Amino acid sequence: DVKVTQSSRYLVKRTGEKVFLExxxxxxxxxxxxxxxxxxxxxxLIYFSYDVKMKEKGDIPEGxxxxxxxxxRFSLIxxxxxxxxxxxxLCASSPLPSSSYEQYFGPGTRLTVT
Amino acid sequence: xxxxxxxxxHITVSxxxxxxxxxxxxxxxxxxxFWYVQSPGQGLQxxxxxxxxxxxxxxxxxxxxxxxxxxxxxxxxxxxxxxSDAAEYFCAVAxxxxxxxxxxxxxxxxxxxxx
Numbered sequence: 180d181v182k183v184t185q186s187s188r189y190l191v192k193r194t195g196e197k198v199f200l201e202x203x204x205x206x207x208x209x210x211x212x213x214x215x216x217x218x219x220x221x222x223x224l225i226y227f228s229y230d231v232k233m234k235e236k237g238d239i240p241e242g243x244x245x246x247x248x249x250x251x252r253f254s255l256i257x258x259x260x261x262x263x264x265x266x267x268x269l270c271a272s273s274p275l276p277s278s279s280y281e282q283y284f285g286p287g288t289r290l291t292v293t
Numbered sequence: 294x295x296x297x298x299x300x301x302x303h304i305t306v307s308x309x310x311x312x313x314x315x316x317x318x319x320x321x322x323x324x325x326x327f328w329y330v331q332s333p334g335q336g337l338q339x340x341x342x343x344x345x346x347x348x349x350x351x352x353x354x355x356x357x358x359x360x361x362x363x364x365x366x367x368x369x370x371x372x373x374x375x376x377s378d379a380a381e382y383f384c385a386v387a388x389x390x391x392x393x394x395x396x397x398x399x400x401x402x403x404x405x406x407x408x
Contacts, residue, residue, distance in 0.1 A: 183336070219302070221383065221400035222337075237395075269336055281327060282396065284336030 182206070183285035185270050191291045198257040200288050202270030209275040211253035212282065213237075213245060216267040228253055229275060260292045295320045297386045299399035307407045308376055314369040314402050316384030325387035326367040327396070328358055332380045340382075343367065354378070379406045 186201035204211065210229050214222040214237075224237030226245040234245050242264060246254045253272075257264055267289050271282040296319045306312055318324060325344050329337040341352025348360040358369045367384060384399040 219400065222398040224395065227395070271337075281339040281342060282337075284329075284338070286334070286336045 183270055183272055183283050185268075185285040185288050187288050188286060189289050189291075191293065192257075192260050193293055194261060196257075196260050196292075198260050198290065198292075200255040200257075200268055200270075200290070202253045202255070202272075202285055203251055204253075204270075204272040204283070205251065206272060206283065207250065208272040208283070209250075210273045210282075211247065212271040212273075213243075213253065213255045214269045214271065215239070216269055216287070222269065225255065260290075262292050264290065265292045266290060295386065295388055295397055297384055297397050297399040299382075299384055299402050301402045302400070303403050303405065305405040305407060306374055309373050312369075312371045312374045312378070312404070314382050314384075314404070316367045316369065316399060317365050318367065318384075318386045319365065320386055320388070323362065326358075326360060327385040327387070328352065328356070328367075328369050329383045329385060329398075330354075330380050331383065331401075337383060340369070374404075374406055376406050376408065379404055 183204045192198050212227040213225040223239050225243050228234045228247045244256045267287050269287045270285040273280045273282045298317045327342045328340040331337045340356050341350050343350045343360045351357050356371050360367050381401045381403045383401045385396050387396045
């Protein structure tokens with residue numbers, strides 16, 4: 180059974196902290212994605228990666244960075260967390276090309292920045 | 294610009310009633326189309342997808358969707374809903390151009406079921 184796991188389901192951080200969200204997939208997929216989900220705004224793409232050490236900006240990359248050192252792992256980094264980054268964060272993976280395949284999602288991390 | 298519109302933010306239906314969730318897209322070519330479902334506290338799960346061929350697509354959990362090119366629509370239907378269908382539903386369009394290879398999601402429709 181395919182699986183995408185995220186390191187935390189719930190996370191509470193303080194403003195200014197550096198935050199790491201980890202995502203691991205066991206399907207040998209080339210593509211990995213980070214989205215944030217907010218009520219009324221749906222899913223918005225933050226960053227994606229189609230290969231190890233490769234990254235591409237999505238629609239809302241400001242305030243975020245990513246790291247992909249291994250094929251199965253894709254990390255989202257908030258360099259200095261702010262309250263407007265309180266959100267649900269979803270990781271997904273898919274084979275290439277991403278438009279031709281479904282994306283497999285993790286359960287999400289609900290991040291609260293106080 | 295390419296876009297996906299789900300005009301209904303919330304829909305409420307009675308258990309056992311039929312359901313139709315609307316999705317319209319704006320895209321120059323025939324897109325790849327998806328419907329995902331998100332149960333409370335969970336990630337998204339694929340219900341069904343359309344790439345080509347028969348415009349009526351069957352999915353999991355008794356759902357189906359029909360692609361209508363003339364209306365740029367891909368509406369999701371179910372003949373009789375169950376309480377467990379209460380969730381948020383997302384329509385998505387895949388782009389494959391020289392510049393983009395990604396999926397655009399609609400903003401979602403939250404389905405409420407009355408007992």
